Amino acid sequence: MSIVYPGEASAAVIIPSLLVTFLIISITLSKLIKNTRAAASKLPPLPPSPSPSWPLVGNLPAIIIHKKPMFRWVHKLMKDMNTDICLIRLPGGANLVPVLDPAIAREMLRKQDATFADRSISFGSHAVSGGYVTTAAVPYNDQWRKMRKVFTSEIVSPARHVWLQEKRDEEADNLVFYVHSRCMAGKSVDLRVATRHYCGNVMRKIMFGRRYMLMSCEPTADGGPGKMEVKHVEAVFTALKYLYWSCLSDFFPCLWGWNVDGKEKIINEANETIRGYQDPIIDARIQEWRNNGGKTEMDDLLDVFITVKDEQGKPLLTPHEIKSQATEIMMASIDNPSNAVEWAMAELINRPDLMAKATEEIDRVVGKDSRLVQESDIGRLNYVKACAREAFRLHPLAPFNAPHVATQDTTVGGYFIPKGSHALLSRYGLGRNPKVWPDPLRFDPERHLENDGGVDEVALVEKELRFISFSTGRRGCVATVLGTCMTTMLLARLLQCFAWTPVGGNKTVDLSEAEDGLSLATPLMALPKTRLARHLYPVV
Known part of the structure; x- marks a missing residue:
């Protein structure tokens, strides 16, 4: 009788079993790979993508090597590739999908609006x-639904717009007073300061009920901004500049909080400046409402945010939500109108023939030397609005819309867009697409006056997404009426007066253009000269 040791018995049994298991796994994996490839072969192709794409970091090295703002690298890349959509691979498997084609943009924000309703996560936006x-x-979640409902029902309703008109009128008059003061002193006007000052004033007035950040601040002699107001607006523009895809930590979230490239510090300081001016006002107002015998009537949007109630009659919004929303409101409202009007004025100063058409329209609609242009005139100022539309088309402040993140795999424009891709509608590329706009680099307001479908009134919102003035869709701008009023009144008052x-x-x-952005490289300086009867200029 032979003796079989335990180790020998195990080997005799285990080795054949392992071989069988290995064969089964190999056959299964082979079939799985074959089926996956077959399924993949049936999918539409991905959008064109630049090469090389490196493991783990994707196309990030090319962006870094370019040593210029990412948006300039993206647009040069797409021009070289001769494509209106592409896929740029980022670290961690994320994809950027920039779009220059209005048809693709409409498919994303109309037909598949729900699919592209999510937002990117970035250090700045957080x-x-x-x-x-x-x-x-905010990402597409219940918090967004809650805040969106507050906005649509309580903040941007037609009744609220009418309720706040007096405050907007005051700032339109103050704008004229400010420019007229400098004109009478023989001084030039920095139109970047004037336009941003007006927009900042309007938003501070309708949000906080004041032009100046402190109640103790005395108005400046010429109606211009004080030091605090200048710093407030500068911080808003700084925060906007670094909102998305600016920090190294946006590409490598594991680096959040380390301030590796210094951008996180810039964002935090800008955010602290904005909140440092606004939060004390909000805290004091909340306390005023809570005190018995304190505030009992609403005067501005801050009062609305504080007093809105839930179903149980309790405050719907926390102080933190109100403060954060106030910051976002400032960032979402000051930039677009002021940039568009500064560019429109620069273009019109270089084209006196176009400026003459705009002022002639205002004189015809309003009457020369009878009164100043009012919001009620906006519907008939089609040439003025055409000038504003052309500025939005040719000179957007932001190169891209806020990212729209795909919540599921989908197909757009014949291309497969994986779940989690960040769709970037290019304001810069859509407005300058030569397939859509003849002679796209020429400032030509006339192109917006062609009767399109029998619509006589020119609107600043571009519904066909051939360019972007105010974003559309469920994640679009909810205050287009306010944006239209601010833009048109600002431009019309500067031209009329x-x-x-x-x-x-x-x-x-x-x-x-500025190298690191799309604003004018140098703030627009110009000399004003009065063109109306003296009694029409406001005395503040």
């Missing part, structure tokens, strides 16, 4: 939204 408790920067010429005896102004 900071300014207070940890995603606001509206615009003053004739403008370049400073220093120059015949034209420099229209160069």
Whole structure:
């Protein structure tokens, strides 16, 4: 009788079993790979993508090597690739999908609006939204639904718009007073300061009921901004600049909080500046409402936010939500109108023939030397609005819309878009697409006056997404009426009340873009000259 040791018996049994198991697994994996490839072969292709794409980091090295703002690298890339949509691979398997084609943009924000309703997560958006408790920067979730409902029912209703008109009128008059004061002193006007000052004033007035950040602040002699108001608006524009895809930590979330490239510090400081001015006002107002015998009537939007109730009659919004939403409101409202009007004025100063058409329209609609243009005139100021539309088309402040993140795999424009892709509608590329706009780099308001489908009134919102003035869709701008009023009134008052010429005896102004953004490289300086009867200029 032979003796079989335990180890030998195990080997005799285990080795054949392992071989059988290995064969089964190999056959299963082979079939799985074959089926996966077969299924993949039936999917539409991915959008064109640049190469090389490196493991783990994707196309990020090319962005870094370019040493210029990412949006300039993206648009140069798409021009070289001759494509209106592409897929840029980022670390962690994320994809950016920039879009320059209006048809694809409409498919994303109309036919598949729900699919692209989510938002990107970034250090900047997390900071300014207070940890995603606001509206615009918040992921597609219940918090967004809650805040969106508050906005549509309580903040941007037609009744609220009418209720706040007096405050907007006050700031339109103050704008004229400010420019007229400098004109009478023989001084030039920094139109970047004037436009941002007006927009900041309007939003502070309708949000907080005041033009200046502190009640103790005395109005400046010429109606211009004080130091606090300048810092407030500058911080808003800084925060906007670094909102998405600006920090290294946006590409590598594991680096959040380390301030590796210094951008996180810039964002935090801008956010702290904005909140440092606004939060004390909000705290004091909340306390005023809570005190017996304190505030009992609503005067501005802050009162609305504080007093809105839930189904149990309790305050619907926390102080943190109100403060964060106030910050987002400032960021969402000051930038667009002020940038568009500064660019429109620069273009019109260089084209006196176009400026003459705009002022002639205002004189015809309003009457020369009878009164100042009012919001009720906006519907008939089609040429003025055409100038504003052309500025939005040719000179957007932001190169891209806020990212729209795909919540599921989908197909757009014949291309497969994986779940989690960040769709970026290019404001810059849509408005300058030569397939859509003849002679796209020429400032030509006339192109917006062609009767389209029998619509006589020019609107600032571009419904066909051939360019983007105010974003559309369920994640779009909810305050387009306010944005239209601010933009049109700002431009119309500057044109109606003053004739403008370049400073220093120059015949034209420099229209160069900033290297790190899309604003004018140098703030627009111009000399105003009165063109109305003296009694029409406000005395503040």
